[in-house]
Structures are given as structure tokens and as C-alpha cells.
Amino acid sequence: MRTLTVLPFAAIGILMIGLGIRGAQATPAAGAAVKAQMNAQGCFACHAVDMKIVGPAYSWVAYRFAHQKGAVEKLAHKIIAGGAGEWNAWTGGIAMPPHSNLSLAQAEAMARWVLAQKPVAPPPPG
Numbered sequence: 001m002r003t004l005t006v007l008p009f010a011a012i013g014i015l016m017i018g019l020g021i022r023g024a025q026a027t028p029a030a031g032a033a034v035k036a037q038m039n040a041q042g043c044f045a046c047h048a049v050d051m052k053i054v055g056p057a058y059s060w061v062a063y064r065f066a067h068q069k070g071a072v073e074k075l076a077h078k079i080i081a082g083g084a085g086e087w088n089a090w091t092g093g094i095a096m097p098p099h100s101n102l103s104l105a106q107a108e109a110m111a112r113w114v115l116a117q118k119p120v121a122p123p124p125p126g
């Protein structure tokens, strides 16, 4: 009888430990996987985290969209469709090319990765 009452709690405990371990490992591993995908897509040819290359630094994007509702969706659509306008003062009006081979889920994961970078205010354009 005693074992019967203890068993469900033991099971829940083991489940929680299991989820805890997964939770601790999933984030960096998932982040690395997204970064690898971005590398394969050539994102880092035009973007760096901490400086402008052709496109804005990802840390500037994280700053501009920090706490903005719907930012993941907005950026994911921009990554897929491409376009200019937001960063013209820094880029001279160059457009990001479309990445229409990406699924919405892939683009959203990339947008989340960008937004997870340490936010840095963009320097004055010029």
C-alpha cells in the first residue's frame, strides 16, 4: 500500500528531473542549431552580431525591437520576403534579398535568435 502511494510521486519526480535536464540543454543546443542554419543560409555574409556589414548588426535589431509585440512574426516575414526601409540611414537603402526557401518556423527561429542577442543602440548613421 505504501509503495502504491509513493510511486506516482516518484514518477512525477523523475519526469520533472528529466524535463529539467532537457530544459537546461535544449536552449543552447537549439541556439547553436539555428546559428548553423543561418550560417548555411549566408546570413552572416551580410550581418554580424556587433557591427554593420551590409545589413544592420543583429544587436541593433535586438535593440530596436526589444519588447515590441509581434516582432518575431514581423522579422520572420521580412527574412522570408526581403526588403528595405527600416535601416536605410545605415545601409544606404540596400534591400535584404528574399529567403523564400525558408519555412515560417525556420524564419521565426532565426528572428528569435536575432532578438536574443544583447541589445545595443545603433550609432548615429553616417
Ligand code: HEC
Pocket (backbone or CB within 6 Å): 038, 041, 042, 043, 044, 045, 046, 047, 054, 055, 056, 061, 075, 078, 079, 083, 084, 085, 086, 087, 088, 091, 094, 095, 096, 097, 099, 110, 111, 114
Ligand atoms: C545580401 C545581404 C543580406 C543577407 C544575405 C541577409 N540580410 Fe538581413 N538584412 C540586410 C539588409 C540590407 C537589411 C536592412 C533592411 C532594411 O533596411 O529594412 C537587413 C535586415 C535584416 C533584419 C532586420 C529587419 C528589420 O525590418 O529591421 C533581420 C532580422 C535580418 N536582416 C536577418 C537576416 C537573416 C536571418 C538572414 C539569413 C537568412 C539575412 N538577414 C540575410 C542584408 C542581408
